[in-house]
Amino acid sequence: QREEILTLSSMFAKNGVNKIRLTGGEPLLRKDLVGIVSDLSQLDGISQIGVTTNGLTLQRHLPSLLDAGLTHVNISLDTLVEEKFTDLTRRPGLGKVWKSIEAACEEMPTGRVKINCVVMRGVNDDELVDFCKISQRLPVDIRFIEWMPFSDNGWSKGRLFSYQEMLDSVASLQLERAQDGPNDTTKWWKMEGGLGRIGFITSMSQHFCGTCNRLRLTSDGQIKVCLFGATEISLRDGLRAGVPQEEMEKLVHYALQRKHYALGGHGSAQGIADSSGNRPMTLIGG
Numbered sequence: 001q002r003e004e005i006l007t008l009s010s011m012f013a014k015n016g017v018n019k020i021r022l023t024g025g026e027p028l029l030r031k032d033l034v035g036i037v038s039d040l041s042q043l044d045g046i047s048q049i050g051v052t053t054n055g056l057t058l059q060r061h062l063p064s065l066l067d068a069g070l071t072h073v074n075i076s077l078d079t080l081v082e083e084k085f086t087d088l089t090r091r092p093g094l095g096k097v098w099k100s101i102e103a104a105c106e107e108m109p110t111g112r113v114k115i116n117c118v119v120m121r122g123v124n125d126d127e128l129v130d131f132c133k134i135s136q137r138l139p140v141d142i143r144f145i146e147w148m149p150f151s152d153n154g155w156s157k158g159r160l161f162s163y164q165e166m167l168d169s170v171a172s173l174q175l176e177r178a179q180d181g182p183n184d185t186t187k188w189w190k191m192e193g194g195l196g197r198i199g200f201i202t203s204m205s206q207h208f209c210g211t212c213n214r215l216r217l218t219s220d221g222q223i224k225v226c227l228f229g230a231t232e233i234s235l236r237d238g239l240r241a242g243v244p245q246e247e248m249e250k251l252v253h254y255a256l257q258r259k260h261y262a263l264g265g266h267g268s269a270q271g272i273a274d275s276s277g278n279r280p281m282t283l284i285g286g
Contacts, residue, residue: 002032004239006039008217009046011245017215019048021072025219027051028061034068041069048072052116056093058100062107073104074114079124080131101140110139110195118145121161128169135196143186143199148227149273157270163187163202170198183213204269209262225255228264230275
């Protein structure tokens with residue numbers, strides 16, 4: 001519920017969290033999303049409020065979201081080819097996504113808009129140069145993400161296109177390494193003449209678990225301290241049972257103390273794929 005999101009977000013803000021991202025599924029399907037963004041924007045200590053969206057209806061919602069306090073937008077887009085887009089998403093709409101990207105780039109400051117592209121061998125690994133060239137004409141960061149195993153997503157090691165393979169595929173662009181943030185999940189590069197950056201999220205081939213400071217709260221109120229871990233603790237149930245905030249904070253601390261060093265304790269990408277118990281990505285939020 002909206003009130004529960006605000007209560008938990010306030011608790012996290014009090015304890016040092018300064019960035020909140022609303023994901024899904026598709027967050028723009030929530031009719032109270034603008035209200036949620038407005039609530040979060042008024043919390044002391046919160047400096048960034050973002051959404052991750054498929055972009056299909058973003059253009060229509062963007063003005064009200066910006067007015068409410070939205071600061072960042074990530075748009076998920078895995079192909080620039082109309083036929084592939086329809087196959088991957090099971091619907092047409094690439095044109096709508098493009099209009100949303102252009103609107104976000106026009107209405108938001110440079111560095112606030114990102115395109116997230118999950119790269120899969122034999123599916124879209126031939127499109128990386130074309131994706132990079134978007135940043136030559138629009139002030140948008142392009143992030144390529146190694147395909148990660150989740151429940152029921154059909155992951156296989158043979159279709160994993162690694163960070164090094166991605167770099168090799170865009171070698172003609174002569175990218176130069178850029179500076180990463182202290183807790184960044186992205187390895188950033190820049191391209192001559194680029195208005196945005198080129199980034200790589202290398203969870204499978206070069207994990208960054210040791211510096212990751214992300215927490216996830218699922219739509220049913222479970223806290224996940226690692227994307228790949230199956231362990232969850234229900235903060236929603238604690239709220240509804242009237243657990244005092246001090247005790248809720250102890251629950252979060254307990255969850256963090258149980259976090260594995262790397263990859264949810266599974267050791268490798270194949271170990272994650274072979275495990276059971278974790279949710280599909282659409283039910284985790286990413």
